[in-house]
Amino acid sequence: MKKVILCPNPYRDHDMKAVKEAKTLLENMGMRTVICLPFQREGYGGQMGLSIRPLQQEIKEADLLIAFGGDGTILHLSRTVALHNVPILGINLGSLGFMSELDRNELHRLEDLRDWNFTVESRMMLDVVVMRNGSSVYNNIALNDAVISKGSIARVVRLNIFTEEGHLTRVGGDGVIISTPTGSTGYSMAAGGPIVEPTARNLLITPICPHSTRSSSYVLAPQHVITVEAEEGNRKSVYLSVDGGKAFSLKSGDKVRVRQSGHCTRLVRLSKKSFCEILDKKMGQEAWKK
Numbered sequence: 001m002k003k004v005i006l007c008p009n010p011y012r013d014h015d016m017k018a019v020k021e022a023k024t025l026l027e028n029m030g031m032r033t034v035i036c037l038p039f040q041r042e043g044y045g046g047q048m049g050l051s052i053r054p055l056q057q058e059i060k061e062a063d064l065l066i067a068f069g070g071d072g073t074i075l076h077l078s079r080t081v082a083l084h085n086v087p088i089l090g091i092n093l094g095s096l097g098f099m100s101e102l103d104r105n106e107l108h109r110l111e112d113l114r115d116w117n118f119t120v121e122s123r124m125m126l127d128v129v130v131m132r133n134g135s136s137v138y139n140n141i142a143l144n145d146a147v148i149s150k151g152s153i154a155r156v157v158r159l160n161i162f163t164e165e166g167h168l169t170r171v172g173g174d175g176v177i178i179s180t181p182t183g184s185t186g187y188s189m190a191a192g193g194p195i196v197e198p199t200a201r202n203l204l205i206t207p208i209c210p211h212s213t214r215s216s217s218y219v220l221a222p223q224h225v226i227t228v229e230a231e232e233g234n235r236k237s238v239y240l241s242v243d244g245g246k247a248f249s250l251k252s253g254d255k256v257r258v259r260q261s262g263h264c265t266r267l268v269r270l271s272k273k274s275f276c277e278i279l280d281k282k283m284g285q286e287a288w289k290k
Contacts (some may be wrong), residue, residue, distance in 0.1 A: 002031045002063045002116060005086075007055070007077060009069030012043035012093040016050060018068050018208040020109050033056050038067070038076045046144070059084045062250070064113070064268065070094020071186075074265075075243045078125070078143040087120050089268035096185055096197075098185050098278065099286050112270045119269040123182045124201050124222065125261040128242050133253050140242040143265050144183030146258050148228050148250070149175030149208060151237045156211060158231040159238075163224045173210040178203065178226055178258045182265075187244075193217045197275050201260070222260040227269075229255055 004026055005249050008019045024031050036055035065081055067073045068091045081088045090100030091107065093195040112118065128146045130138035140146075150157040159171045179188040182202055189195055193206030194217055203226060205218040220226070230238045230250065239247040240256055250256070256265070 003058075003061060004031050004033050004113075005055070005058055005062045005065040006033055006288045007038055007065055008035070009067075009073040009093065010039070011036060012069040012073070013030045018091060018093065018104060020050070022066060022068075022110055024112070025107065025110050029111070031113075032196065038069070038157055040074055046232070051133040055080065059086060062086050064089065066110075067100075070097050072100045072244070074099045075143055078243070078265045079141050082125060082141060082143075082261075082265050087268050088277060089270075099267060100232060101268060107119040109270055111231055118241045121269050123198060123267060124180045125263050125265060126178070126180060126203075127259050127261040128240070130240065130248065130250065131253050131257060131259045132251065137254075138240070138248050140245075141261050141263055142183075142242045144186050144243045145177050145179035145188060146256070147187065147208075147241045148230075148256055149239060149241070151239055153253050155237060160231060161205065161251070162229070163220070165224075168205075168218065168226075169215075171207045171210060171215060174208040174213070176228065177206045177208060177271075178228070179206065180204070183226060188217075189196050194267065195221060195279070196221040199275075203258070203260070224259070226258045227255050228258070264272060 006019050006022055010219045013019055024218055026033050034052050034053045035050055036058055039143045065086050067077055067088055074090050092100035092103050126142040128140045129136050129141055156172050157175050159176055161168045177191055181200040182198045184196040188204055188206045191208050193204055196202055201222040203220040203224055207215045207269045238250045240250055241247045
């Protein structure tokens with residue numbers, strides 16, 4: 001019996017209608033389901049007559065996790081599923097949803113899981129480490145990106161970027177984004193970076209609002225190790241954020257090192273849609289909204 005975790009974003013699936021529908025469908029196919037939350041919301045779940053289980057406990061023996069929300073929900077869960085090598089299927093209850101496989105009105109497609117015969121797409125992740133006085137003071141893994149940027153004070157941040165081969169470039173502006181191909185359609189794209197097919201293996205470096213017209217994005221091979229250092233006089237106002245999470249304050253002398261991770265996020269694919277089709281549809285929707 002396959003064990004499937006149903007993981008609703010409590011701010012997207014407000015009344016748990018999508019979760020309840022999926023739960024009934026999957027259990028009718030003979031699967032065992034448990035409901036876990038990516039993050040807590042007071043009063044959510046229990047008052048609806050459904051038992052909520054702790055994710056870190058249930059993920060250990062799970063065969064699949066279904067995320068109900070948007071790309072942000074998948075990003076929030078990506079570290080957990082990657083560390084436990086559990087594939088994740090996204091149900092889009094948000095806006096664009098580049099990583100989600102199904103929309104809310106396609107829940108019936110979960111019937112395609114009956115024979116457990118589906119495609120799993122491996123997405124590259126990043127290991128992000130902050131070195132301070134020779135020791136690691138911060139470790140994380142990212143599906144989308146690592147962003148080194150200025151704080152709320154309107155000042156220019158000057159960053160030096162290196163690979164293991166030597167100095168690569170100097171960026172002056174609001175900061176820099178180091179992203180995976182999956183993250184190329186996120187903040188990196190908004191900052192003017194290239195769109196890269198998400199199953200590729202590349203390291204993308206995109207300056208944020210650079211003060212020089214000579215600043216440009218870089219697409220590097222995955223074996224490189226990228227190191228970012230802030231110049232003297234800037235470091236007190238420089239922060240690191242991984243996949244849009246809580247900012248980590250960088251101190252004088254800190255080095256942010258980013259490399260391809262040994263972990264990956266495994267996305268379940270039920271349709272035959274190509275990345276080009278998905279991109280055209282999603283970007284077309286955004287254009288018409290404007």
